[in-house]
Amino acid sequence: MxxxxxxxxxxxxxxxxxxxxxxxxxxxxxxxxxxxxxxxxxxxxxxxxxxRPKKSQAGxxxxxxxxxxxxxxxxxxxxxxxxxxxxxxxxxxxxxxxxxxxxxxxxxxxxxxxxxxxHKCEPLVLYLADAARPKLAETRRLRTTTGYTIEVATSADGTPIWLSASAPKYRKRRVSTPETCLQCGYVWTRGDPDSSAAHRREHKKRLSYLDPQPVVELVAAVAAGENTISVDRTSPRWKHREIYRRALAFKREFGYDFVQWQSDKGDDDPGAAGVLFCNAQNVIVGACAFRLREYQGRSWRALQWIWLAPKYRRSGILTTRWFDLRRQFGDFRVEPPVSEAMQAFLKKMGDESLMGAPLSSTLPER
Amino acid sequence: MGDMDPAPVDVLNDEPHFLSEPEVAQALERMLNEFQRETDRGAVLIAGEMVSAQLAAEIRALAPPELRGKRINELLKYPGFLSSFSARCDVALLAGFIDASAHRSTVVLRRLRNDAAHSTDAFSLAVHRERLMQMCSLGSGVAASVSEFAAKSVLDDVVYRLKQRGMTLENEIGRNPFSSAAEIFEHLSVRPDLMAVLDERMPKMELAIGVWLLLGLIVHQGKRRRAERTTGDIDDAN
Incomplete structure (x- = not known):
């Protein structure tokens, strides 16, 4: 050996x-x-x-x-x-x-x-190919000296049709079934330890934005006197982490191909401008991101995406912040595709025109 | 155990501390509240207005009887010649209501206020830090002490807020990351973004403390002047 x-x-x-x-x-x-x-x-x-051939060997x-x-x-x-x-x-x-x-x-x-x-593996089954398989007549069972249980099915003339060998320590596993977590939406397999561990990891991550809790970094920032929760390429990493998670949630919810924020470590686009929506309890309830667009000498801000945690939807959060967004980013364009909910919101705010072509070539003072 | 000893009394100088005058103490509280909400430009305008109003109050209180009432109001109200901040500063010095250091400080503040009010660009106190320190130079080493006190106040404020918030955080996220000052300082030390925010708050805090001292000095000097007048009147009567 x-x-x-x-x-x-x-x-x-x-x-x-x-x-x-x-x-x-x-x-x-x-x-x-x-x-x-x-x-x-x-x-x-x-x-x-x-x-291996020797140096002088020809073949x-x-x-x-x-x-x-x-x-x-x-x-x-x-x-x-x-x-x-x-x-x-x-x-x-x-x-x-x-x-x-x-x-x-x-x-x-x-x-x-x-x-x-x-000695714990699933039973090993050997069988004849379909075409040659005769009619089953008898099934016998025996135990080997190593403790394996052999079951063999034979035809009337004694030809073996299939043979199964079961290990002595084999225990039938619970049937694994795919399940979808009602809270986080992750699809995992019950009974599979690897899948369960992956679900636990992902569940924690997803709940951080689906059911957000106060963010320690945000608590400290607010206590220090920071009141603008905007994110750009110079922002600290925690802000990029938070906005990236929301961009990822937006991508997952609407089934898009790409996450519209570079990474959870940063975004080096100088035209990227994110806004985190926070409440009085220092919970980040949602976020949105703008990009600077330029075409034929004109430039304007474009709202790429906007996402709110499900439990905070329909509670007036976006309505209260909309005026600030309009003041900060001017007549920005809401980039398509625009969800039905967003279309209804723009209609309510009287800003349906933002879904069309950019209105202004000038940018508001930042 | 016997009764507690009464608080020691400064026999030579038993008047209250010049910063404990009610109007001065209230002014600091007001500035701390207002400055938090205001921009640097707004904070300087408020500070200038507070000092100007205090000078007007001192001028009114120290005006001779002949000028009291309607006449003094006319002088202090626009277009009266004492309606401007600069006129009030100069007249207060001329009349001996304030000393040279307080006058110098008010002049610096006035110029700073004019720059804030009339500049078309963004106004940042951090750019005018040197002038701010000049305004705070009300005596030897005062400017440095103001700076030190401002830094301590800003930090104390953050520590207090985080300690308070930390207690509720424990219920919300299951842990309190801000249970002690040491933990808070450790958190701040790895957050350059927060240190930058605190740094941004420093000039406004220095302005508030500097103006607080200046108001205290104006009130104190006015009070002393009134006391001197009262003593002079008694001597004259005798």
Whole structure:
């Protein structure tokens, strides 16, 4: 096994030797079924390999070989069928290389998870191809010396139709079903620890803007006397983080392709101007972003997006701030597409004209 | 334990502290409230108006009986010759109602007010910091003390506000990040944006404290002048 791990390859004869030295039953079957066929059963490939040619050598003679990880996987599969094998020495020798690889094959994954999943894997089922499948007549069950339960279905003439091997420590997992979190809208799989962890992480992040709480940085800024919660490229990082989260929420809610704020670390566009809507409790209830647009010597401000946390909608927040936005950004253009709610709002404010072409070529004093 | 000792009395100088006069103390409170809402330009205009009004009050109080009543009102009201800030400053010095340092300070404030009122560009006190310090130079080391006191006041204000807010924050977010002054200073130290905001507040605070001292001095000097007159009248009668 040491040589196989070192060389990275095993000849078909090497594999036959392993089977010969381990389970006597395997040796017997190996005489009838070629090793190449064994590999094919488990989707493993034998390939032609060549010894490294010497400097003066003109040609080399190749022979069939199987990659070391594929050999380990074959041994693992045979163990899962109930044979008495010890894949661990080869697995241990291959682990260092596999752990450092960024991408893995199926066989390498089997090796990587071997120790964790040994004797706990899902039942392995082998069956005849559909075309050759005869009528099922009998099902038998037996237990191997390694504790595996084998169930085999045969036809009337004794031809095996399918065979299932169940591991001794296998426990049926709860069925994983995709679920959508009612609070944050994240789709995750119940029963999958990785998915649950990802949901927990994302849930916390999303709730920070869907159900916002006072922001410590904002509390300190207000206490220090800062009263304009505007965001531009010179603003501190926390403001970019907060406005980016709202831009992301806008993108998710309306299904757009891009987040319309550069990143949660900053936005280097000198024409970018964000506004955070905060209430008296230092909660950021929403945000909007403007960009400077220029065309044929004219320039104007454009409202790119505006987003309010659902629980704060229809409470007059935008109405109370609209006058300040108009004063600060002048006759800005509300960039399409404009949601129905926003269209209704503009109509209410008598500012439907902002949805059309830019009205003014001059910018208000900032 | 016996009764508590009475508060020590300064036998040589038993008059109240010049900044504890009600009108002076109220003026500081008013300035702190108003300046918070005002721009730098607005703050300077308010400060100028407060000092001008105080000078008018002193002139009215120290005017000779012949000029009291309707006549003094005419003089102090536009277009009377004492209706302007500059005339009030100069007359107060001429009449000995204020001393040279208070006069110098009022002149600086008046010029600052004129610049704020008549400039068409944005007005920022930070640009006029040097003149602000000149206005506060009411004695040796006073300007530096004003600056120091202003910085302390601004910081104390933030610490107080954050401590108060921190207590309610605990219920809202489950922790109080501002439970002690040390925590608050630690937070401020990693927030250059906040330090910049505090820095911006400094000139207005210095203006408020400088004007507070100036008003105190004007009131104090006026009071002393009235006391001297009363003593002189008694001596004359004797």
């Amino acid at each position: 040491g040589t196989i791990a070192r060389n990275g390859w095993a000849s078909l004869e090497d594999i036959r030797d392993i089977l010969y030295l381990t389970d006597a039953r395997l040796d017997a079957i190996a005489r009838d079924v070629p090793i190449r066929r064994w590999c094919e059963c488990f989707d493993l490939r034998a390939r032609t390999i060549f010894p 080399v003679v190749g022979y069939d070989g199987v990659a070391a990880a594929d050999v380990a996987a074959l041994l693992i599969y045979l163990e899962r069928l109930g044979y008495e094998l010890e894949p661990l020495p080869l697995v241990e020798r291959l682990m260092d290389v596999i752990r450092s690889n960024p991408y893995l094959t199926n066989a390498q994954l089997s090796v990587l998870w071997y120790e964790r999943c040994r």
